[in-house]
Amino acid sequence: MKNNNNNEIRVRFAPSPTGFLHVGGLRTALFNYLFAKKNSGKFILRIEDTDRKRFVSGALENLISTLKSIGLAYDEGPKIGGSFGPYIQSKRTEIYKKYVQELLDSGDAYYCFCSEKRLEKLRKDRRKRKFSLMYDGKCRNLSKEEIGKKFEQKIPYVIRLKFPKNGTTIFYDKIREKVEVENNLVEDQILIKADGFPTYHLANVVDDHLMKISHIIRGEEWLSSTPKHIFLYQAFGWEIPKFVHLPLLLNPDKSKLSKRQGDVAVENYLKKGYLPEALLNFVALLGWHAADDREIYSLQELEKLFSIKRITKSGAVFDLEKLNWMNSHYLRNLGLELVAERAKPFFEEAKFDVSDKEKYLKIISMGRQRISNLSEIVVQTEMFYRNLKFSKEDNEIISEENSQKIYSFWIKEIRKFQKLSDEDIANLIKKTSEKFSVKGKNLYFPIRLALYGKCHGPDLPIIIDILGKNEVIKRFQNLIIK
Numbered sequence: 001m002k003n004n005n006n007n008e009i010r011v012r013f014a015p016s017p018t019g020f021l022h023v024g025g026l027r028t029a030l031f032n033y034l035f036a037k038k039n040s041g042k043f044i045l046r047i048e049d050t051d052r053k054r055f056v057s058g059a060l061e062n063l064i065s066t067l068k069s070i071g072l073a074y075d076e077g078p079k080i081g082g083s084f085g086p087y088i089q090s091k092r093t094e095i096y097k098k099y100v101q102e103l104l105d106s107g108d109a110y111y112c113f114c115s116e117k118r119l120e121k122l123r124k125d126r127r128k129r130k131f132s133l134m135y136d137g138k139c140r141n142l143s144k145e146e147i148g149k150k151f152e153q154k155i156p157y158v159i160r161l162k163f164p165k166n167g168t169t170i171f172y173d174k175i176r177e178k179v180e181v182e183n184n185l186v187e188d189q190i191l192i193k194a195d196g197f198p199t200y201h202l203a204n205v206v207d208d209h210l211m212k213i214s215h216i217i218r219g220e221e222w223l224s225s226t227p228k229h230i231f232l233y234q235a236f237g238w239e240i241p242k243f244v245h246l247p248l249l250l251n252p253d254k255s256k257l258s259k260r261q262g263d264v265a266v267e268n269y270l271k272k273g274y275l276p277e278a279l280l281n282f283v284a285l286l287g288w289h290a291a292d293d294r295e296i297y298s299l300q301e302l303e304k305l306f307s308i309k310r311i312t313k314s315g316a317v318f319d320l321e322k323l324n325w326m327n328s329h330y331l332r333n334l335g336l337e338l339v340a341e342r343a344k345p346f347f348e349e350a351k352f353d354v355s356d357k358e359k360y361l362k363i364i365s366m367g368r369q370r371i372s373n374l375s376e377i378v379v380q381t382e383m384f385y386r387n388l389k390f391s392k393e394d395n396e397i398i399s400e401e402n403s404q405k406i407y408s409f410w411i412k413e414i415r416k417f418q419k420l421s422d423e424d425i426a427n428l429i430k431k432t433s434e435k436f437s438v439k440g441k442n443l444y445f446p447i448r449l450a451l452y453g454k455c456h457g458p459d460l461p462i463i464i465d466i467l468g469k470n471e472v473i474k475r476f477q478n479l480i481i482k
């Protein structure tokens with residue numbers, strides 16, 4: 001058996017670009033990345049785009065930019081290259097042709113000339129009889145002459161794997177341990193399609209071997225394909241990599257995570273203002289947990305702690321509430337400047353001028369306490385960037401005699417200060433309360449409305465600090481009824 005690599009850990013994320021990065025894909029990418037980091041190995045990105053019917057233009061660029069935004073850098077792959085490229089399967093078609101020829105020569109693959117019409121009828125019949133929809137092997141044993149004749153007649157063909165009909169395939173999965181599959185349940189998989197392109201199965205195995213992949217870490221949905229892959233490795237005489245099939249991702253109702261029940265595109269979470277740190281932390285816990293069972297981990301911590309042994313077998317529930325909680329945690333605890341930077345595009349889109357950095361940072365410091373994702377930050381803080389709008393009820397409060405008296409008093413008092421400290425504000429509130437015999441709602445609502453546009457909100461010293469003395473006076477003046 002040819003030795004695949006010198007014990008170097010080499011893992012890959014091998015998405016078929018569908019136009020967006022699925023959260024399940026992100027989990028696979030992250031687990032591969034963490035395993036590579038933990039073991040000083042290499043993390044490779046390989047694009048499996050041999051299904052030309054599913055081609056989506058821009059999908060590759062989108063995928064690469066999403067991985068970049070989220071912070072998962074790969075060691076080899078498209079754009080950056082590496083010693084085992086190209087890393088895009090549609091650029092490797094000649095390689096697959098050479099290998100499929102080897103299989104034809106050794107009798108491990110065969111030409112199949114069955115028409116789509118025949119296959120459709122076959123499936124229909126089998127469905128009726130409640131049989132599995134497998135190909136019946138009609139072309140498995142065609143003679144050289146028969147094949148030659150069909151070539152002459154230019155009948156389109158595919159190339160299929162000649163999977164053994166008897167016995168069982170046994171393989172080991174690091175999470176499921178021993179897996180046994182009866183061979184008669186496995187189909188003669190198409191390896192080369194009528195368009196000449198390989199299917200996932202052939203290209204995947206050939207590339208994993210040529211790229212010296214040591215561990216295949218992928219979703220559980222590929223477990224049923226593994227016997228076919230094992231057979232291919234054996235047919236080529238290649239060393240079989242280690243398999244790690246990650247547990248399924250589930251909706252809260254335990255059904256398979258689907259688009260129908262919510263968003264599954266990582267890009268959309270980023271667009272909505274979920275932080276990469278929170279998304280990675282959340283996804284890391286989908287089917288894995290550390291020995292200490294904490295919830296919050298930075299990527300650097302995960303790189304040290306990750307181990308395949310702690311991956312669970314049972315499905316992992318994608319709980320949006322937990323993601324929201326985690327995102328709020330990161331919004332409150334990451335560096336203020338970093339959060340401010342990430343929030344900028346949302347303000348730019350709202351056309352707010354955030355060039356006064358000191359003011360902007362104060363606004364972010366207040367706003368980040370009140371949101372669970374960045375797309376909510378503008379709604380929570382826009383009152384500092386635009387003129388206030390008042391409802392009919394607001395105007396009733398503003399025009400009350402009591403309110404008007406408070407406004408005039410505050411304008412007069414605030415003018416006396418260069419800058420108001422929290423203590424100055426507390427004293428002013430006390431003084432106002434005593435002078436006009438008001439407290440609670442009657443005291444706070446008119447002031448908050450005048451400065452913040454709402455009766456409820458952050459503490460007054462915070463609001464006043466953000467607005468600054470002059471703006472505070474201006475906001476009161478605007479409401480004085482002459």
Ligand code: GLU
Pocket residue numbers: 014015016048200204217218219222
């Ligand atoms: N191209 C497959 C996918 O889209 C990769 C499966 C594997 O990792 O082997 O998920």
